Amino acid sequence: MTHEAGIPLGIKFKLLSDTPQDSAAQVVGDVVIGDYRDLDTLRDFARGCDVITFDHEHVPTEHLRALEADGIPVRPGPTRSCTPRTRA
Numbered sequence: 001m002t003h004e005a006g007i008p009l010g011i012k013f014k015l016l017s018d019t020p021q022d023s024a025a026q027v028v029g030d031v032v033i034g035d036y037r038d039l040d041t042l043r044d045f046a047r048g049c050d051v052i053t054f055d056h057e058h059v060p061t062e063h064l065r066a067l068e069a070d071g072i073p074v075r076p077g078p079t080r081s082c083t084p085r086t087r088a
Contacts, residue, residue: 002055003028016045024055039063046072 003013003024016032017025025031034041036059043066046052051073064078 002053014045014049016042037063039066042067043070046070051075 003015004027006013012030013028014030014032015024015028016034016036018033018035019025020031020033025033032045034045036042036054039060042052042059042063046067049072052067053075061078064074067074068077
């Protein structure tokens with residue numbers, strides 16, 4: 001869904017997919033097949049990306065922190081809380 005919304009904005013996407021059969025891999029032009037649980041794979045994938053985001057919460061937090069330490073923006077970041085905030 002993000003890919004489709006980004007097209008009219010001129011945003012280019014690169015996808016790290018477990019398999020070429022994943023649904024997003026069917027529509028994104030730049031697909032890298034690899035395991036998001038492997039830090040070296042994530043680092044290789046992230047080279048040349050302006051920002052990294054994930055469509056699920058299963059990426060190990062320590063990997064997200066390592067990417068940030070490498071200077072790669074991760075949104076939302078690994079310290080982002082899932083707890084709703086209350087407004088005063």
